Amino acid sequence: MRAVERAVEQPAENHPGPRPPGRPRSERARRAILQAANELLEGEGFAAVTVEAIAERAGVSKATVYRWWPNRAAVVMDGFLSTVSSEVPFPHTGHAREDIRLHMRRLTEAFGGRIGRTVAALIAEGQTEPELAEALRSRWLSVRRAEAREILELGIERGELSEDLDLEVAVDVLYGPIYYRLLVGHAPLDGDFSDALADHIFAGLGARDPA
Amino acid sequence: MRAVERAVEQPAENHPGPRPPGRPRSERARRAILQAANELLEGEGFAAVTVEAIAERAGVSKATVYRWWPNRAAVVMDGFLSTVSSEVPFPHTGHAREDIRLHMRRLTEAFGGRIGRTVAALIAEGQTEPELAEALRSRWLSVRRAEAREILELGIERGELSEDLDLEVAVDVLYGPIYYRLLVGHAPLDGDFSDALADHIFAGLGARDPA
Amino acid sequence: MRAVERAVEQPAENHPGPRPPGRPRSERARRAILQAANELLEGEGFAAVTVEAIAERAGVSKATVYRWWPNRAAVVMDGFLSTVSSEVPFPHTGHAREDIRLHMRRLTEAFGGRIGRTVAALIAEGQTEPELAEALRSRWLSVRRAEAREILELGIERGELSEDLDLEVAVDVLYGPIYYRLLVGHAPLDGDFSDALADHIFAGLGARDPA
Amino acid sequence: MRAVERAVEQPAENHPGPRPPGRPRSERARRAILQAANELLEGEGFAAVTVEAIAERAGVSKATVYRWWPNRAAVVMDGFLSTVSSEVPFPHTGHAREDIRLHMRRLTEAFGGRIGRTVAALIAEGQTEPELAEALRSRWLSVRRAEAREILELGIERGELSEDLDLEVAVDVLYGPIYYRLLVGHAPLDGDFSDALADHIFAGLGARDPA
DNA sequence: GATTAATCGAGACGGTACGTCATGTCTTAGC
DNA sequence: GCTAAGACATGACGTACCGTCTCGATTAATC
Missing domain, CATH: 1.10.10.60 (Homeodomain-like)
Structure with missing residues (x-):
């Protein structure tokens, strides 16, 4: 150990x-x-x-x-x-899109305060300390990711989301932009951003069928 | 100055x-x-x-x-x-989706080596040094973001992408997951990931019409 | 402290x-x-x-x-x-003049070597560091001065020296010229000097009665 | 040069x-x-x-x-x-003892202010810089010493002082205690000291004839 | 008037040592 | 066997001056 x-x-x-x-x-x-x-x-x-x-x-x-x-x-x-133990509880509206929107919103709000600062600092330190990075992944990130994955899985079961979804990649799509703003700080982390994010992701960036 | x-x-x-x-x-x-x-x-x-x-x-x-x-x-x-001056040049296939896929792929590949390690280290240091963070944003990130934005704008002009797109948010969606993996390291940064990412983003996570 | x-x-x-x-x-x-x-x-x-x-x-x-x-x-x-703890011990010939001559000679000889160089350096440093100067006074100088004073007091008791003597000033007269040569270096610090010094001091510079 | x-x-x-x-x-x-x-x-x-x-x-x-x-x-x-060019001019009362007392008094007073601090600093620096020490000797000290020597010589000529006087040593006796207090700082440099010094020196520390 | 030559200001340079800070390890005595 | 206290070797920090240097500009005397 x-x-x-x-x-x-x-x-x-x-x-x-x-x-x-x-x-x-x-x-x-x-x-x-x-x-x-x-x-x-x-x-x-x-x-x-x-x-x-x-x-x-x-x-x-x-x-x-x-x-x-x-x-x-x-x-x-x-x-x-x-x-912070389970400070970001699980939403259950019955609709995957809505659950995810809420989940993202809660994380975004949490990242606006102490939690965000701390997570950012820990990720930063993790760049030079592999053990810390590993601990952060297993004790913070994977818990959140599991929640998001669960929501997505329920959505697939209910037919709201495609069965072809790569869950890992999908979770990256949901969380990535939030961590990106947290760590890079080029634009504010707020509810507007969170909502716009959910919209754009589910809209596929508004791409028309490539066919 | x-x-x-x-x-x-x-x-x-x-x-x-x-x-x-x-x-x-x-x-x-x-x-x-x-x-x-x-x-x-x-x-x-x-x-x-x-x-x-x-x-x-x-x-x-x-x-x-x-x-x-x-x-x-x-x-x-x-x-x-x-x-690294313009080490990630601009692709022009005439199709927004393809340009973006290529752009993301090049960044992902670059992040697999020296550039990725350096960018990660600089973002980490930026957490405690605001001036450095600002310099990184203005001298590295904003250049890449401008490229991505340009591709998206062309796509909108050509009718390949929705006019309602919030460009800033869209760029976050494209880059966020890549930086997320770079900094958190929970999964590999490779071409497979890059491609899957592009697919999922443009597919809107496979969401059926919520109506 | x-x-x-x-x-x-x-x-x-x-x-x-x-x-x-x-x-x-x-x-x-x-x-x-x-x-x-x-x-x-x-x-x-x-x-x-x-x-x-x-x-x-x-x-x-x-x-x-x-x-x-x-x-x-x-x-x-x-x-x-x-x-250097008590490296310049106390002479006791029974005659104040002789005791002092010996005491001065020993100091002069000591100042010709390592001790002289060090004392000079410490006095020099003391010019810009009051704490050091104070320490040097209390831990080096006052010990030697007390010795000289004791010899003089014995001389007064025995009637060899005037009762009007201001001991502090008298000690300055004995030591002053030696430190002066040590620090200024205009002439050698040797036994001849030491003896001549003692002679001149006790002879009152050869002053005839001013009356 | x-x-x-x-x-x-x-x-x-x-x-x-x-x-x-x-x-x-x-x-x-x-x-x-x-x-x-x-x-x-x-x-x-x-x-x-x-x-x-x-x-x-x-x-x-x-x-x-x-x-x-x-x-x-x-x-x-x-x-x-x-x-400071000749800031301590030559007294001429016609009596060697008095001239010297005045001369010592003027030096003592001068050493109570800026001049004293500067001379002390220069002597201190001279400990590690031979050229500076030499310059100080030739340009400051030897001038004052020449003055004192001249007074003493006049005193000898007038029969006020012994012909056996070693002038160099005698000058050391006069100046030494003053520089000693200047550099060591164990007691104040003032007119009282200067006068007591002159008295003690000319009185031969009150020594009775050793015979 | 042009040339020559040393001086001047400004300030960057390679160094050396400063005194401080936090690291992670250790040594002791006490609980 | 933990604990507190705190000394220890290590190594980097950022600063201050050192004395040297490289510039372009200035200032006379000479040509």
């Missing part, structure tokens, strides 16, 4: 078994660290989230941080995930 | 006018710095591109680097742009 | 008391730094004693030097003092 | 001879440089007197400074000497 993943474990397992010897891990320290990371990220941006600052603000030693997380990005991600 | 942009000026102006006083800037040093940045990026990745390393490899003092660029990312961007 | 003074503390206190928390200071590093400073000073002169050079020669990081000393001059002073 | 000395030459020679070809040296620049050095020294201390700062304040290029002076200390000394 990699360090990034180990750190991610739920702190309290369901069937504890024979407690290991020695002083048990401090739950207080763990929480203080994650909270400090969150506050720093919110208050001063990713650059200010140093392990040093986290430790000081959490009233914890650096060694304690490093014992449980491999680097600052892992801490930030844990801190981030500890606050 | 900001420092990032100033550094970017073409070294030789068309109508030089009255040369400014003082020792002129060393063209040799400028080139050596950009080349060193490129080589380091290629050889050892973005993390290895420190100002210190650039200066040493270029046989230049750190002060000279800092005199002309505000930070390493700006150097990397200049170095990058000095090698 | 000022940094300069703190750094100067004896490493081993007599009654240690409750050891402070955290990793203890590395005695090995402390010694290596002082030795490196001494060697550099001896070998290449004060100008070569940069913090960078000290750190490298001592196999220590710059940060460790800066953690304990505010600047290179403070290191040099500590290094210097660690080698 | 050394650079330090060359720079020191009087700007206008008495018998100009065949003026050399080319643009003559700018008297305006020379003066502005010396004045800038003086002002900086007065206003912000020796550390602030960098060649860069002098050049900027004087509205002159660094190259012009370096063309005429080898380093900042030489500039400072020239600037200093250009303001």
